[in-house]
Amino acid sequence: MKGQGFRVVCEQEGGVWVRFRTLTCRCGAEGRIKDTGKRLLASSPVADAFRRLGWTSVKPDRGVCPVCSAPKPKPAPAPKEIVMAVEPPRQPTTADRRRIRDALLDHYDEDGGFYRGEQSDRTLGETLNVPFAWVSSMRDAMGLGADKSEASQAYTAEVMAMKEELRRLQDEFLAAFAKRCDDLERRISAAERRGYRSAA
Numbered sequence: 050m051k052g053q054g055f056r057v058v059c060e061q062e063g064g065v066w067v068r069f070r071t072l073t074c075r076c077g078a079e080g081r082i083k084d085t086g087k088r089l090l091a092s093s094p095v096a097d098a099f100r101r102l103g104w105t106s107v108k109p110d111r112g113v114c115p116v117c118s119a120p121k122p123k124p125a126p127a128p129k130e131i132v133m134a135v136e137p138p139r140q141p142t143t144a145d146r147r148r149i150r151d152a153l154l155d156h157y158d159e160d161g162g163f164y165r166g167e168q169s170d171r172t173l174g175e176t177l178n179v180p181f182a183w184v185s186s187m188r189d190a191m192g193l194g195a196d197k198s199e200a201s202q203a204y205t206a207e208v209m210a211m212k213e214e215l216r217r218l219q220d221e222f223l224a225a226f227a228k229r230c231d232d233l234e235r236r237i238s239a240a241e242r243r244g245y246r247s248a249a
């Protein structure tokens with residue numbers, strides 16, 4: 050038992066020397082119990098004391114500390130990777146492209162630069178059951194005009210005509226107004242140059 054017992058450490062505690070028996074775990078943790086008897090405790094009671102503190106596999110020269118002795122918690126299951134199915138945007142097939150091109154040829158007035166009637170990218174897309182963006186890009190690719198309809202063109206033209214008429218009316222009125230003002234100013238000047246003259 051001699052030289053094989055638990056390590057002995059003496060430290061001062063409040064001015065008094067205290068003897069400890071120590072035990073070290075592989076993790077570096079050191080356990081110690083007081084061994085204050087006149088004679089060193091035998092290994093067996095020291096080992097029991099360490100076991101009561103939670104140490105396991107207690108030997109005079111090594112043991113497993115309470116922390117390392119505790120059953121390891123089961124590792125949490127790795128969070129299941131959430132796979133977000135991100136579908137790429139649908140692309141037009143060759144057949145789709147052909148249908149869109151045919152519809153544009155049917156409904157777009159290339160010379161006028163507008164859709165016949167009240168058609169638009171949106172209405173054509175709805176008719177063909179394709180995203181209207183496909184119609185837009187095909188219309189651009191074909192070098193056609195803007196996404197405007199004949200009807201909207203007619204409406205725009207009508208409003209433009211009314212605005213033009215209003216502007217012309219204002220011009221005519223202002224011209225006539227200016228002319229009458231000029232006439233009056235001239236007559237006033239002439240009258241003032243003449244001055245008052247008695248009829249007599």
Ligand SMILES: [Zn+2]
Pocket residue numbers: 074075076077078113114115116117118
């Ligand atoms: Zn340990």
